Amino acid sequence: MITGKNYIGNHLSAEGKETFKTFNPQLNIETEHTFFEASEDEIRLAVNLAWEAFQKFKEVSGAKKANFLREIAHQIENLGDELVKTYCQESGLPEGRAKGERNRTCFQLRTFSDLVEEGSWVNATIDTAIPDRKPQPKSDLRKMSIPLGPVAVFGASNFPLAYSTAGGDTASALAAGCPVVVKSHPMHAGTGELVTSAIITAAKKTAMPNGVFSNLNSSGIEVGQQLVKHTKIKAVGFTGSIRGGRALFDLASQRREPIPVFAEMGSINPVVLLPKALKKKGTVWAKTYASSITLGTGQFCTNPGLLLALDGDGLDGFIQTLSEEILKIAPSSMLHPNIHTKYHEHKRMMFDQGGLSVTANYEAAVAENYAQQTVVSVSGSDFLKNSKLHQEVFGPFSMVVKSKDVDELANIITQLEGQLTGTIISEESEIESYDNVVNALQGRVGRLIFNGVPTGVEVCPAMQHGGPYPASTDSRFGAVGIHAIQRWVRPVSFQDWPNTLLPDELKDENPLNISRLVNGAQTKECL
């Protein structure tokens, strides 16, 4: 049941005076529930409770954290139709997407559950003593990762489940042993509260400390700012706009004790279409990309917003087919009127730039909040001299850039800001003549794709979802897959520590049977 209140640990609370409502973009009306903005006191209470919970939660075994995470997944599934209905109402996204995203969310929770139950993720490293070493004896040293402390998580508007309340940031932080305080996304506050109720039920059932999770409502930026500035918050996970992510990064960097901010922000995901591929399979790729550009109403962070190719007949044919195909697709609703308004503003800004040709622009009447998909093209030289053309238009929009030669193509890629993904569309062996293009692309992205589309982010260990700034604030980490847990921990070494007092992960007898680096060799053996 949706109450509209904040969860301060296990306790429902509505101390604040301000309220807001979520919006159904499909029906273009407000939803029925009223949400209470978290007050300053409620924020402080949630963080202090998280800090208290941390003192216990950091000692909770991997097996017990695994039970907790599995129970969260189970409780989310238990929410049944109410969750799906609320998700669809608040996002305008279809039921199939809601169910798919719920599966992904629960899969992520269970993946982290397996990871911490197995236990080797702590990077246990042991160098045993050499008492007779000259000139000085060598001490026994043992190192492992421990959690940083309470983490603030900011959910994504475009992933109400998989990258919000119980999404990748929360799942990885809880798995690491960090309590989480979520600043709920105002566009899906109801979905957020339902998921929170599942987390709290799971926390109670598995006897986790009160405060291991809190959920704060807010329609503005103040709650998030106060959260990031609080001395007991030790790291931040964010998915959203460059402006929002950078503001939190700046706040966190200016603290007396700076803390890491892992913000996954904007990306236009360049796609390089090589000439033979365009000639041989241009039509197929045009259809594939018409679909990828409009998938989820173009509201994926991996949406292909920039198509790069060498000018010529093949490219003109591709642009024509892409434009025809994309106009065949029925427009769909955006997440919120604000996002819809911004989409049209950004498109108009693009249309005003010199040298731009609009090759497809859905013009038939559509319902309120529905996005009209668009393809534009521009020459390489115009693109190079106008950085406005490098900006993201969040929605079903893509720009084709016609380069006059390979050097200009490579130069364009070098001039791009950091990106989540870069794709090469190529016929067999053609790519080998484009070394400089591939090298340039690798320097600007977190993930390279061959003959595919960037949309669709697999959850697996080898996935890198993150890239050079501004794709993310720290390209050395990502929010998807098991390695996301490494964002929330730091190593601690124990020197000559008595075996009985060591954490189980570092004991001689290796009671958890984890893989450890012992005197330079990876092993599960005892000492």
Place this chain on the structure above:
Amino acid sequence: MITGKNYIGNHLSAEGKETFKTFNPQLNIETEHTFFEASEDEIRLAVNLAWEAFQKFKEVSGAKKANFLREIAHQIENLGDELVKTYCQESGLPEGRAKGERNRTCFQLRTFSDLVEEGSWVNATIDTAIPDRKPQPKSDLRKMSIPLGPVAVFGASNFPLAYSTAGGDTASALAAGCPVVVKSHPMHAGTGELVTSAIITAAKKTAMPNGVFSNLNSSGIEVGQQLVKHTKIKAVGFTGSIRGGRALFDLASQRREPIPVFAEMGSINPVVLLPKALKKKGTVWAKTYASSITLGTGQFCTNPGLLLALDGDGLDGFIQTLSEEILKIAPSSMLHPNIHTKYHEHKRMMFDQGGLSVTANYEAAVAENYAQQTVVSVSGSDFLKNSKLHQEVFGPFSMVVKSKDVDELANIITQLEGQLTGTIISEESEIESYDNVVNALQGRVGRLIFNGVPTGVEVCPAMQHGGPYPASTDSRFGAVGIHAIQRWVRPVSFQDWPNTLLPDELKDENPLNISRLVNGAQTKECL
């Protein structure tokens, strides 16, 4: 031979007008050489050359980087007596220390050489395709670490070799595939130039690209600032003061594209002396700590500046013995007149604080720049209410804090800023009654030591040298040991990439025979 010039890649350069000299603190006179400050043009040239070199260096194989690093160690050893003599002149440290630190520096270079020759450090992760997976097929995904780009390194005054020009930061960055531009420490610019000449000789002999290493002289802060702000510098390594490290961190965070700064800064390295240990072995520990506090004239970042214990007879006896023992030790020279002046200023500031007792203060006349060692004591309640007492006094100074009970002791630890180390001195099993103290200490430090001294930082994989802010700007990493390489890399994923075009580390046939995480299992097997 020392020329006083900057190395812009392989080229000696002295375009700047400003000059400075280094200082011999033992003789209290300037040394013979004149050093030319790097000009703005020289800085730009060095960084642009590093960027060009990066395009080639990032493709250099692990085996070739290993040769380069080994050759650097060899060339440093080849510098022979001139290096030792210059080191001693510029630092006031004894010959034994110079030779020991040279060994450590070469050991570090060879350790990273072995690491990159073996190759598994890139964290290769492979998830193979599942073409018939429902509802969507799964792509092939392969991930590994790649270098970030040119790194700026700021050497430490107190480690002219091991944490300066070719020290831990440089060795790990070069090993990762990142060119390095060093802002040479002005107190040992001659030592820095000699080591640079060894690096350049090694780079030429092993055919590394020009610009893979540069060395810039500077006696002020402007050269370092310009370096950190340059868009082609992608990360920073620093060892030094909180003020200096924080200033660079702030500059780097405010860039349009923020970059990571790994600054190892201040630490007072709390030591907790438990009552039974004080009673049974107080005299032994007093002698041990008198020696640790004065080691290297107290100029180690792990110097034990804070001794915490419960008030009582055992503690009074310990303080008396410690004070007697420390006064028996012959004073020694500090690194530089500036450091010596600051030591005395900070000591005087401490003496002015309420409640402080000076229990040992070497008062006999000493040579210029020699430090007079000092022990002071204060009550727990006075310490808690005065944060000035928590500051570092860089030099042979230590403060004993007398706590009235265990709760106050734990509270003091909780109130401390982040530290590199925390030590427990305990008789067998005594420690088990001090859970809250040990827990509090673990929350504030990067390394816990049992019945030892914090000075002496072993170079091995299980060492963590770094801690919560302000011990370092990023507690998740450290500057000592093989894991230091992970600071300079980011992961990149390849999706459905043709096997022949993949980096060797990710190819089906595993030609480098490295350990990889393949479909969840760590293995050296081919696919």
